[in-house]
Amino acid sequence: MLLTKKSKRLSCLLLIGFALSWPAYSERDLTEQKLDAIEQEYNKFARQRVVDWQQLIAENQGLPEQEKLNRVNAFFNANIQFIDDQALWDLKDYWATPLETLSKGGGDCEDYAIAKYFTLKRLGVDESKLRLTYVKAVELNQAHMVLTYFENKRAEPLVLDNLIIDIKYATQRTDLIPVYSFNGKGLWVTKPKENKRVSDAARLSLWQNLLLKIENGH
Numbered sequence: 001m002l003l004t005k006k007s008k009r010l011s012c013l014l015l016i017g018f019a020l021s022w023p024a025y026s027e028r029d030l031t032e033q034k035l036d037a038i039e040q041e042y043n044k045f046a047r048q049r050v051v052d053w054q055q056l057i058a059e060n061q062g063l064p065e066q067e068k069l070n071r072v073n074a075f076f077n078a079n080i081q082f083i084d085d086q087a088l089w090d091l092k093d094y095w096a097t098p099l100e101t102l103s104k105g106g107g108d109c110e111d112y113a114i115a116k117y118f119t120l121k122r123l124g125v126d127e128s129k130l131r132l133t134y135v136k137a138v139e140l141n142q143a144h145m146v147l148t149y150f151e152n153k154r155a156e157p158l159v160l161d162n163l164i165i166d167i168k169y170a171t172q173r174t175d176l177i178p179v180y181s182f183n184g185k186g187l188w189v190t191k192p193k194e195n196k197r198v199s200d201a202a203r204l205s206l207w208q209n210l211l212l213k214i215e216n217g218h
Contacts, residue, residue, distance in 0.1 A: 030050060030054060030099075034217075035047050035050060035051065038050055038103050041103070042103050042104070042105075045105065046102065046103045046104070046105060049079050049102045049103075049105060050099065050102050050103065052075075052079070053075070053098070053102055053119070056071065056072070056075055056119070057119065057122045057123060060123060061123060061124060063123075065125055065129075065149075065151075068120060068123045068124075068125060069120070069149055069158065069160060069167055070167065072116050072119050072120055072123070072160075073116060073160045073167055074165075075119075076101075076112055076115050076116055076119075076162070077112070077162055077165060079102070079105070080101060080102070080105065080106060080107055080111070080112060080115070080162075081105060081106040082106070082107070082108065082109075082112075082162065083104075083106035083107065083108065084108050085108055088104060088106055088107065088108075093206065095110055095111070095114060095206045095207070095209065095210045096111045096114070096210075097114070097118075097210060097213050097214050097218050098114065098115040098118050098119060098214075099217075099218060100213075100218060101114075101115050102115070109144050109145045109146070109162055109163075110132075110145045112145075112147075112161075112162040113132050113133075113145045113146055113147040113160070113162075114132065114210065116147045116160050117130050117132055117147050117183075118214070120147075120149075125149075127183055127184050127185065128150075128183070128185060129149055129150050129151065129152075130147065130148070130149055130150075130183055131147070131148045131150070131157075131181040131182060131183050131188070132145060132147060132181060132182055132183065133145065133146050133147070133148045133157075133159075133178060133179075133180075133181035134178075134179045134180050134181065135176040135177055135178050135179060136176070136177040136179060137163070137175065137176060138174075138175045138176065138177060139175050143179070144163070144176070146159050146160060146161045146162075146176065147159075147160040147161075148160070148170065148181060156169050156170055156171060157169070157170045158170070159173050159176070161173075161176075178190040182204060182207070184211075187204070
């Protein structure tokens with residue numbers, strides 16, 4: 001999808017009406033019954049991906065944040081195949097939960113970024129340090145989503161991307177042009193020498209639908 005289409009969609013996503021409150025991410029462990037259901041609906045490999053994800057969260061709570069970033073980025077880049085929404089969901093645009101993405105074993109750039117975002121939250125990384133960031137991928141000439149991490153408010157962000165293996169600083173990613181970013185606390189439009197908070201991320205309809213699915217255990 002070209003950047004112009006994504007930019008137009010931004011204005012559509014900003015709802016004029018009411019905004020739902022921010023729901024907490026479900027912390028409950030997946031039961032054997034839920035894992036059995038995943039295996040029955042998909043296959044044994046889907047079940048194993050979900051089990052491995054749960055182990056990743058359980059076993060890496062005490063690591064430094066940089067190592068958490070490395071492990072989460074590597075896990076999803078290795079376990080998820082890139083498939084666009086039309087082929088995977090028969091929809092032009094669909095934001096999958098981490099559980100949906102792992103069960104399917106595929107997703108687009110938004111699904112990679114979303115899965116990394118919520119997994120790092122589960123690992124104790126403060127939400128204020130994480131942003132889902134739309135960029136223009138210059139070489140692809142299209143819109144793309146990555147996860148960015150800010151060690152502090154003044155720090156240069158690190159970029160977690162499905163296009164490359166390594167996590168790099170934003171200034172090293174000359175192939176990406178930032179457009180806007182958001183998390184559960186706000187929405188920011190990026191301009192030269194400016195990164196201004198402009199709205200609440202709760203107004204993004206796809207984001208709200210995603211949060212409701214997660215809250216309901218999907």
